[in-house]
Amino acid sequence: MKYLDEYRDADAARKLAKQIANISTQPWTIMEVCGGQTHAIVRFGIDQLLPPNITLVHGPGCPVCVTPVEIIDQAIEIAGRSSVIFTSFGDMLRVPGTVEDLLSVKARGGDVRMVYSPMDALAMARANPDREVVFFAVGFETTAPANAMAVAEARRQQITNFSILVSHVLVPPAMEAILSSPRCRVQGFLAAGHVCTIMGSSEYAPLVQKYHVPIVITGFEPLDILDGIRRCIEQLEDGRAEVENAYARAVFLEGNRPAQALIADVFRVVHRRWRGIGEIPQSGLALSEKYAEFDAELRFGVAGRTVEESSECLSGLVLQGLKKPQECPAFGTRCTPDRPLGATMVSAEGACAAYYRYRHFSEPNYVG
Amino acid sequence: MSDEFSVSCPAPHTDSERVLLAHGGGGRLMHALLENLILPAFRNPLLEQRHDGAVFDVPGRIAFTTDSYVVKPIFFPGGDIGNLAVHGTINDLAMCGARPVSLSAAFILEEGFPMDDLRRITESMRAAAQDVPIVTGDTKVVDRGKGDGIYITTAGVGVVEHTFTIGPASVRPGDAVLVSGDLGRHGIAVLAQREGFSFETTIESDTASLWDAVSELLRAQVTIHCLRDLTRGGLASALNEIAGTAGVSIALNEALVPVSDDVRGACEILGLDPLYVANEGRFVCFVPADEAGRAITALRSTDVAHGVVLAGRVVEGPKGRVTVKSPIGATRILDMLSGEQLPRIC
Numbered sequence: 001m002k003y004l005d006e007y008r009d010a011d012a013a014r015k016l017a018k019q020i021a022n023i024s025t026q027p028w029t030i031m032e033v034c035g036g037q038t039h040a041i042v043r044f045g046i047d048q049l050l051p052p053n054i055t056l057v058h059g060p061g062c063p064v065c066v067t068p069v070e071i072i073d074q075a076i077e078i079a080g081r082s083s084v085i086f087t088s089f090g091d092m093l094r095v096p097g098t099v100e101d102l103l104s105v106k107a108r109g110g111d112v113r114m115v116y117s118p119m120d121a122l123a124m125a126r127a128n129p130d131r132e133v134v135f136f137a138v139g140f141e142t143t144a145p146a147n148a149m150a151v152a153e154a155r156r157q158q159i160t161n162f163s164i165l166v167s168h169v170l171v172p173p174a175m176e177a178i179l180s181s182p183r184c185r186v187q188g189f190l191a192a193g194h195v196c197t198i199m200g201s202s203e204y205a206p207l208v209q210k211y212h213v214p215i216v217i218t219g220f221e222p223l224d225i226l227d228g229i230r231r232c233i234e235q236l237e238d239g240r241a242e243v244e245n246a247y248a249r250a251v252f253l254e255g256n257r258p259a260q261a262l263i264a265d266v267f268r269v270v271h272r273r274w275r276g277i278g279e280i281p282q283s284g285l286a287l288s289e290k291y292a293e294f295d296a297e298l299r300f301g302v303a304g305r306t307v308e309e310s311s312e313c314l315s316g317l318v319l320q321g322l323k324k325p326q327e328c329p330a331f332g333t334r335c336t337p338d339r340p341l342g343a344t345m346v347s348a349e350g351a352c353a354a355y356y357r358y359r360h361f362s363e364p365n366y367v368g
Numbered sequence: 369m370s371d372e373f374s375v376s377c378p379a380p381h382t383d384s385e386r387v388l389l390a391h392g393g394g395g396r397l398m399h400a401l402l403e404n405l406i407l408p409a410f411r412n413p414l415l416e417q418r419h420d421g422a423v424f425d426v427p428g429r430i431a432f433t434t435d436s437y438v439v440k441p442i443f444f445p446g447g448d449i450g451n452l453a454v455h456g457t458i459n460d461l462a463m464c465g466a467r468p469v470s471l472s473a474a475f476i477l478e479e480g481f482p483m484d485d486l487r488r489i490t491e492s493m494r495a496a497a498q499d500v501p502i503v504t505g506d507t508k509v510v511d512r513g514k515g516d517g518i519y520i521t522t523a524g525v526g527v528v529e530h531t532f533t534i535g536p537a538s539v540r541p542g543d544a545v546l547v548s549g550d551l552g553r554h555g556i557a558v559l560a561q562r563e564g565f566s567f568e569t570t571i572e573s574d575t576a577s578l579w580d581a582v583s584e585l586l587r588a589q590v591t592i593h594c595l596r597d598l599t600r601g602g603l604a605s606a607l608n609e610i611a612g613t614a615g616v617s618i619a620l621n622e623a624l625v626p627v628s629d630d631v632r633g634a635c636e637i638l639g640l641d642p643l644y645v646a647n648e649g650r651f652v653c654f655v656p657a658d659e660a661g662r663a664i665t666a667l668r669s670t671d672v673a674h675g676v677v678l679a680g681r682v683v684e685g686p687k688g689r690v691t692v693k694s695p696i697g698a699t700r701i702l703d704m705l706s707g708e709q710l711p712r713i714c
Contacts, residue, residue, distance in 0.1 A: 045698020
C-alpha cells in the first residue's frame with residue numbers, strides 16, 4: 001500500500017538498525033514522547049532490532065492515560081444526566097473513574113455515544129435542540145484545533161445546547177517537567193510528529209538550549225522511528241543538542257498557523273493535573289473567557305474536585321520514563337487491561353497496555 | 369374460501385406498509401404476513417406443511433447450532449441481516465464439517481418496521497438459503513422502541529459425513545494454519561455504513577456460505593484438525609481461543625495474512641487492527657503440515673476460499689500463546705482483546 005509499505009520495509013529497517021548499532025559507542029536512553037510511537041514500537045517490535053545499549057523509555061504522550069481521574073468522574077456525572085447526550089472518542093469510554101467508566105453509565109441508561117469528530121457532536125446538538133450535547137475534549141495539540149473549531153462553529157451557528165468538557169494537555173511543558181526532575185534519565189527525545197505538524201518545531205529550541213538535550217521530531221511508522229533514533233544517537237555521540245526534523249514530509253518550522261490561531265482564540269493556557277504525574281504549570285488548555293459559555297464544567301457545575309489515585313499504581317513513574325511497565329509488581333497480576341489500576345493499562349497507547357498486549361510471553365518460533 | 373380471499377378480506381390492514389403489533393398477534397394479520405411474505409420467500413415442502421415443527425429424516429451423526437443476529441445497520445454494502453443470518457448458521461455447521469441440511473428462522477420485529485425492508489430481507493434470506501431450506505420459523509412483534517427494527521435467530525441441522533474429530537482438541541504442534549482469504553471486509557463495511565464514513569471505494573462485506581470450501585476439503589480427503597469462522601474478534605480472537613483450548617502455541621506471520629488495501633487504509637485511519645476485525649465469509653483451517661499443499665489446492669478451486677494462504681504454524685510452547693511476526697521481522701504477542709476494539713484518539 002503506497003505511503004505505508006515504504007515505511008515498513010524489513011530490509012530498510014534492518015539497515016537502519018545496523019547503522020544505529022554501528023554509531024552507538026555507549027549506553028543511551030531515549031524517550032519517545034507520544035503514545036502512538038510507543039504503540040508502533042511495541043506492535044512492530046522496533047526495540048527488538050536495537051542494540052542492547054540503547055534503551056527506549058515511554059513518555060507521557062497518551063492523552064487517555066494522563067487525563068486525571070477527577071475529570072473522568074466529572075464526565076461520568078454529566079453523562080448520567082437525563083438531559084445530556086455525552087459524546088467522546090472511543091478509547092475514553094473504557095477509562096475507569098473512581099467507581100466506574102463511561103460504558104457503565106451507558107449500560108445504566110445514560111446516553112453516551114462514540115463519535116469520530118467533535119463536528120459530529122456539534123451536528124448531534126443541531127439535530128437535538130431539546131438535549132444538551134457534551135463533547136469530551138481530550139488530547140494534545142493534535143486534537144485541539146478540531147475541538148476549537150467545533151466551539152467556534154457552535155458560536156457562529158448559535159448552537160447553544162453544545163458544550164465541551166476540556167482536558168487538553170500540552171507536550172513541551174511535560175517534557176520540561178521530565179527534564180527538570182532530579183531523577184531524569186532521559187538523554188534524548190523523539191518528539192511527537194503530529195503535534196509538531198500543528199505547532200511547528202520552534203517550540204523546542206528553548207528546551208534544547210536549557211537542558212542540552214537532542215530533540216528529534218519523529219513520525220509513527222517503523223522507519224520513521226528508527227530514523228529518529230539514529231539521528232538522536234548521532235547527536236548524542238557528537239555531543240550535539242539540536243532540534244532536528246526527521247518527519248519533514250509533514251512538519252514545517254512554523255507549523256499550521258491557522259490551527260494555532262484558532263487554538264489561541266478558543267483556548268487559554270492553564271495549569272493542569274496529569275494523571276500519575278501531578279500538576280504541571282502552564283501544561284494544559286481551558287476555554288478562553290470569550291468561549292466560557294461552552295464550558296461543560298461550568299454549565300453543569302462539576303468543577304473543583306480532586307481524587308486520590310491508587311498508591312499501588314506506578315503509572316506516574318512509567319509516564320516519566322523512570323520505570324518500565326514490567327517493573328511494576330502489579331503488572332499482569334493485579335493490573336491487567338480487564339482490571340486496570342491505572343490509565344497506562346487502559347488505553348491501547350498506554351505503555352503498560354502495549355507491553356501487556358504484545359509482550360507477556362517470551363520469544364517464539366515462526367513460519368515464513 | 370380461497371387463501372387469497374381470506375387474507376385480503378375483510379381486514380384492510382393487510383396492505384399495511386409497516387409491521388403492526390397485530391402482525392405478531394396470532395390472528396388474521398399474522399396469517400397474512402406468513403401467507404404473503406414469509407411462505408412465498410422460503411417455500412419448501414416441509415414449511416408448507418404449516419405444522420408446529422418440521423419432521424424429517426437425517427442419516428447418522430448430526431451437528432446442531434444456533435445464532436442470533438442484531439447487526440446495525442440492517443443493510444450494508446455486500447449484504448444485510450437476512451443473508452448474514454443464513455450464512456452465519458450454515459457456516460457454524462460447516463465449521464463442524466457438517467453438510468447443512470435445514471434451517472429455522474425466528475424474527476423479532478419492532479412495531480413500525482417497514483414491510484418493504486422485511487420483504488427485502490426475506491428475499492435476501494431466500495437467495496442465501498437456496499441449497500439449505502428454511503423448514504420452520506417464528507415471528508414476534510414487540511412494541512415500538514422495544515427493539516431495533518429486526519432481530520433474527522437462525523438454527524441449523526447438518527449431517528456429519530466424515531470420521532474426523534474437527535475441533536481444537538485435534539490441533540497438534542506442527543499443524544499448518546491456513547487463512548481462507550483477505551480479512552476485515554465485513555467489519556469495516558458495517559462500521560463505515562453505521563458511522564457514515566466514505567472511502568475511495570465502497571468496501572463490501574464478505575458475507576458468504578463457507579460450505580463449498582469445507583466440502584472441497586472433505587472431497588480432497590484432507591485430514592481436517594480444526595475449522596473456525598473468523599467472526600467477532602477476527603483472526604486474532606479465533607487463534608487465541610483455539611490455542612487456549614488445544615493447549616498449544618500458534619505462530620502467525622503478519623506479512624502473509626491477506627488484507628486488501630482499502631481495508632488496510634480504513635484500519636490505519638481509524639486505529640484498528642485488521643487481525644481483530646470481524647469477517648462473515650472467512651475461516652481458519654488447521655491441517656497436518658504435509659497435507660497443507662493439498663488443502664490449499666482444494667480451497668483455491670472454490671470461489672469463497674480462492675485467496676487461501678498458509679499464514680502460520682502450531683508450535684510447541686506455552687498453552688494459549690499466539691505470536692505474530694511483524695512486517696519488519698520482530699515478534700509480538702497477538703492477544704485476545706479485553707473488549708470491543710475502539711478507535712484511538714490520535
